[in-house]
Amino acid sequence: xxxxxxxxxxxxxxxxxxxxxxxxxxxxxxxxxxxxxxxxxxxxxxxxxxxxxxxxxxxxxxxxxxxxxxxxxxxxxxxxxxxxxxxxxxxxxxxxxxxxxxxxxxxxxxxxxxxxxxxxxxxxxxxxxxxxxxxxxxxxxxxxxxxxxxxxxxxxxxxxxxxxxxxxxxxxxxxxxxxxxxxxxxxxxxxxxxxxxxxxxxxxxxxxxxxxxxxxxxxxxxxxxxxxxxxxxxxxxxxxxxxxxxxxxxxxxxxxxxxxxxxxxxxxxxxxxxxxxxxxxxxxxxxxxxxxxxxxxxxxxxxxxxxxxxxxxxxxxxxxxxxxxxxxxxxxxxxxxxxxxxxxxxxxxxxxxxxxxxxxxxxxxxxxxxxxxxxxxxxxxxxxxxxxxxxxxxxxxxxxxxxxxxxxxxxxxxxxxxxxxxxxxxxxxxxxxxxxxxxxxxxxxxxxxxxxx
Amino acid sequence: xxxxxxxxxxxxxxxxxxxxxxxxxxxxxxxxxxxxxxxxxxxxxxxxxxxxxxxxxxxxxxxxxxxxxxxxxxxxxxxxxxxxxxxxxxxxxxxxxxxxxxxxxxxxxxxxxxxxxxxxxxxxxxxxxxxxxxxxxxxxxxxxxxxxxxxxxxxxxxxxxxxxxxxxxxxxxxxxxxxxx
Numbered sequence: 001x002x003x004x005x006x007x008x009x010x011x012x013x014x015x016x017x018x019x020x021x022x023x024x025x026x027x028x029x030x031x032x033x034x035x036x037x038x039x040x041x042x043x044x045x046x047x048x049x050x051x052x053x054x055x056x057x058x059x060x061x062x063x064x065x066x067x068x069x070x071x072x073x074x075x076x077x078x079x080x081x082x083x084x085x086x087x088x089x090x091x092x093x094x095x096x097x098x099x100x101x102x103x104x105x106x107x108x109x110x111x112x113x114x115x116x117x118x119x120x121x122x123x124x125x126x127x128x129x130x131x132x133x134x135x136x137x138x139x140x141x142x143x144x145x146x147x148x149x150x151x152x153x154x155x156x157x158x159x160x161x162x163x164x165x166x167x168x169x170x171x172x173x174x175x176x177x178x179x180x181x182x183x184x185x186x187x188x189x190x191x192x193x194x195x196x197x198x199x200x201x202x203x204x205x206x207x208x209x210x211x212x213x214x215x216x217x218x219x220x221x222x223x224x225x226x227x228x229x230x231x232x233x234x235x236x237x238x239x240x241x242x243x244x245x246x247x248x249x250x251x252x253x254x255x256x257x258x259x260x261x262x263x264x265x266x267x268x269x270x271x272x273x274x275x276x277x278x279x280x281x282x283x284x285x286x287x288x289x290x291x292x293x294x295x296x297x298x299x300x301x302x303x304x305x306x307x308x309x310x311x312x313x314x315x316x317x318x319x320x321x322x323x324x325x326x327x328x329x330x331x332x333x334x335x336x337x338x339x340x341x342x343x344x345x346x347x348x349x350x351x352x353x354x355x356x357x358x359x360x361x362x363x364x365x366x367x368x369x370x371x372x373x374x375x376x377x378x379x380x381x382x383x384x385x386x387x388x389x390x391x392x393x394x395x396x397x398x399x400x401x402x403x404x405x406x407x408x409x410x411x412x413x414x415x416x417x418x419x420x421x422x423x424x425x426x427x428x429x430x431x432x433x434x435x436x437x438x439x440x441x442x443x444x445x446x447x448x449x450x451x452x453x
Numbered sequence: 454x455x456x457x458x459x460x461x462x463x464x465x466x467x468x469x470x471x472x473x474x475x476x477x478x479x480x481x482x483x484x485x486x487x488x489x490x491x492x493x494x495x496x497x498x499x500x501x502x503x504x505x506x507x508x509x510x511x512x513x514x515x516x517x518x519x520x521x522x523x524x525x526x527x528x529x530x531x532x533x534x535x536x537x538x539x540x541x542x543x544x545x546x547x548x549x550x551x552x553x554x555x556x557x558x559x560x561x562x563x564x565x566x567x568x569x570x571x572x573x574x575x576x577x578x579x580x581x582x583x584x585x586x587x588x589x590x591x592x593x594x595x596x597x598x599x600x601x602x603x604x605x606x607x608x609x610x611x612x613x614x615x616x617x618x619x620x621x622x623x624x625x626x627x628x629x630x631x632x633x634x
Contacts (some may be wrong), residue, residue, distance in 0.1 A: 004593060008616040018569060024591030026490060032488060033474055036495050040470060043500050110526060129526050176506070177523070268579075382499060404573070410530060 023273050075086045122271065123187075123413075124229070126264060128154070128180040128421055132410030136161075139419050141185040141207075144449060145177065146431060154190065155449060156208055161421045161433045162447045183229045188251070203250055205232055217253035218242045230270045236294060237269055243294045254282065256294040271320040271349065279318060284311030285330065287318075289350055302353050305342050308332040313339065319369045323417075324349050327367040331359065338362070343392075357392045365409070370414035372439065375399065376409045381434060385410060402440030414439065423449065438449025470499055473517055476590040476600070477524050484528055494499045494527045507563060514599030517592075521600060572619060580615045 025033075084445050091397035125134030126144040140160050145150050146152025151164040153174050166176065172192060181189040190211075192201040199218065202211045204253060215235060216227075227250075229235035236245045237253065244253040259278065270276040276294055279287045286295040302312065312330040321325035326346045329442055333339030339362035344353045357368065366374040371392040376385060390397045399422035404422055418439035425431050431449040477498055480489035501523050502508055508516055573581060579601075586597045594612060597606040 006594075006613055006616070007621070009611050012616070012620055015616070019584060019588040019619075022556050022570065022573075023585050026487070027591070029475070029478065029482070032482075032492050032495075033478060035500070036474065036478065036492050037470060039492075042497050043496065044466065044503055060501070132526075132530070 022342070036350075040285075043057075057197075064142065067265055088307075114283075121322055123184040123229070123231070125184075126182050126413075128151075128182070129178070129410075133408065134411050134413050134421060134423050135182050136413045136415055136421060137182065137185050137225070137415060139415060141422065142413070143182045143188060144423060145180060146174075152449070154188075154208070160419075160446070164433075164447065164449055165281065166210075166450060167204070169202040169211035169213070172202060181227055188443055189227055199248075201227075205249065217255070220299065226268060226271055228268055230273060236268070236270065236276070245293060252384060258297075260288055260297040267318055269318050269320060271323050271326060272374075275349065277318055277320070277326070277350065279315040279328070281314045285313060285315045287315060287328070300350065300353075302330060302344055305332065305340075305355055307340070307359070315321050315363060317373075319367050321369075326350060327370070328353075329361060329364055329367065329373070332361070343367065345370060358396050360390060360397050361388075363388075368414050368418070372414070372416075372418070373397070374412075374414060377401055385409060387440070388416070391439075400439075400441070404434065404436075404440060404443050466499070466503060468508070469502060469516065472513065473520055474499065476517070476586065477594065479522050479530060480521070481524055481592070485531065490531065490568070492522065496526045497527050512595075513593065514595045517596050518599045571621075576615060580611065580618075583608065583612055584615060622633060 003014075004411075027147040043436070058242075068230060081107060111330060126132075126143075128143060128263060132145045133146065134142065142160055142161060144155045144157070144164060146155075153168045154177065155164040156167050157164045167189060172190065176190045176193045178193045182190070183189075185402045186207040187205050188203075188208070192200070192202065200215050203214055204211050208240050212291050218237065220322050224239040227235060228237075233247060233249050234245070235250060236256070238244075238259070241259040243259060245255045245256045268276065268278045273420045274291050274293050276290045277287065277300075278290075278297070287299045287300040287302060289300045290297045291331055304311070310332065312332055314331045316331070318326070318328040321330055324347055327351075328344050329341050330344055331339050339361040341362055341364045343360060343364075345356045347352045360373060361375050363377045364373045364375040368374060368389070374387060375390055376387045387402045387404075387406055387409065389402060390399050402412075404412075404431070405424065406422055407425065411423040412420060413431045414436075418437070420436045422434045422443065423431050424434075432445055433447040433449065434443040435446045436444075473497070474495065481494045481498075482488060485491040485494060495511055495607060502520065505519075508519055511519070528529045549618075571583065577583070584595060586592045586600065592600070594608045595605045597612075598608045601608070
């Protein structure tokens with residue numbers, strides 16, 4: 001036994017020995033670990049070239065850095081890609097189609113004109129953490145963070161990404177940020193790293209000018225907090241499967257109810273004070289709705305695509321742009337590249353959902369607007385990340401690669417206007433900011449992020 | 454930071470992988486869509502560790518917490534890319550790391566263990582999980598506590614009770630094979 005044994009373990013060594021045998025690793029798992037270690041060795045030897053790790057290069061290397069073999073992960077240099085005339089024409093066609101097609105659709109399902117006011121847009125919420133480094137609220141205001149490995153402060157821009165200002169709660173070190181939850185231009189919460197993950201949090205309502213330290217409703221032995229806010233005063237926090245709400249911006253909380261399935265992988269979003277949505281991805285993936293602020297939940301059925309015989313394997317990208325209009329992506333299949341995904345859309349507050357367009361690639365993961373979806377493939381070590389913009393044209397999704405070297409999917413954000421930013425860490429350690437105004441067809445460097453190691 | 458870099462050595466990272474590679478891989482394998490993806494994500498996690506030399510100065514439980522958090526974020530990102538996002542309560546699954554490869558594979562191969570396996574199945578999921586972390590991955594009680602976000606004392610108590618319970622059940626099995634051999 002290579003760990004400090006408890007008295008009970010010392011008393012029954014044969015029982016402990018049997019338990020260790022029973023729980024021994026599978027041969028295929030051992031093979032996996034050997035493969036990972038071999039690849040890690042390659043990565044480590046490459047990392048030795050980086051300035052921040054140069055101090056390790058002189059060390060004796062009998063283990064994971066035993067080899068000086070360089071792998072093929074080249075340092076990507078930032079830069080704009082050239083576009084051909086054909087590509088430019090294609091862009092124009094896509095943008096035109098994207099602009100016109102919604103109106104064609106609307107014409108096809110035209111309703112009698114009404115005098116109701118335009119729907120109120122919901123907050124475009126997002127989060128930053130170790131691998132999600134950018135979230136744009138709109139074309140002007142965005143939040144960013146050097147990833148956790150680089151230890152930078154939370155940053156905010158109000159000029160579309162040209163300049164960024166550090167905004168940190170006083171006394172909170174940059175390496176103590178667990179998650180940053182962003183709700184709009186001025187409201188954000190920071191969940192600090194602590195022993196109790198549902199402990200305290202920092203809240204700003206003025207874009208980081210001032211911060212308040214508040215407390216989550218802690219459940220003993222539970223530890224996961226997922227906050228969502230509809231506006232600056234009304235919010236909910238999910239602690240495992242227990243839901244709490246606040247009517248004072250998070251100063252006080254009260255338990256609302258227990259979520260229906262005792263399962264994992266909840267995603268929760270709200271389209272009004274009363275109506276909320278959640279799904280679980282335990283097969284079959286299930287969508288639930290509440291109309292009483294979370295007290296009770298009912299299953300919401302989605303139409304099955306004609307080509308599919310089984311229920312959805314997973315749901316994702318559940319997003320409401322207004323109280324009436326929402327989207328989600330459902331994936332069907334057994335898991336893998338043969339899976340097929342579909343964009344579901346509701347325009348009546350979720351009373352009914354329709355499939356928009358045909359089949360999406362399995363890799364679709366984020367709804368940009370009613371005719372655009374982002375997809376990504378690769379991105380793990382050894383496989384470059386490829387991000388594409390899918391555009392709904394005449395009922396079919398047309399895929400266009402985004403012409404930019406992007407290391408992490410969390411470092412790109414595309415708004416419904418097809419304006420977007422990418423954060424790209426250059427070889428000199430500086431994080432550069434690139435902007436697109438055409439859905440990723442062309443990019444222009446507009447600034448850099450301050451801070452970071 | 455400079456102090457941390459000065460004191461670190463490549464062997465430390467090898468130790469880190471030997472200590473926690475299997476548990477991080479098991480966690481990711483349970484939730485990833487394939488073994489290959491789990492391998493990629495595990496590599497990502499430990500590659501991130503390479504860029505964080507401060508990590509090596511931390512205690513084991515804190516290192517494991519950090520690795521778990523990065524693994525969870527990587528998984529969220531993977532879900533996001535593969536349209537299984539946002540699984541936003543994904544950290545919750547860290548409390549249940551039970552995988553498909555529990556003790557069954559051994560129990561099925563060896564009847565000697567079948568009854569012990571049956572007894573384990575009668576334990577609560579958390580008790581089973583602690584057994585797996587303790588005897589499958591060789592974690593200290595403090596590391597298990599960090600992983601499950603519970604106090605070490607609570608883990609020690611639960612482990613003691615579980616061992617006591619198993620011992621009781623084990624001892625009263627009249628047909629147990631191999632005992633005393």
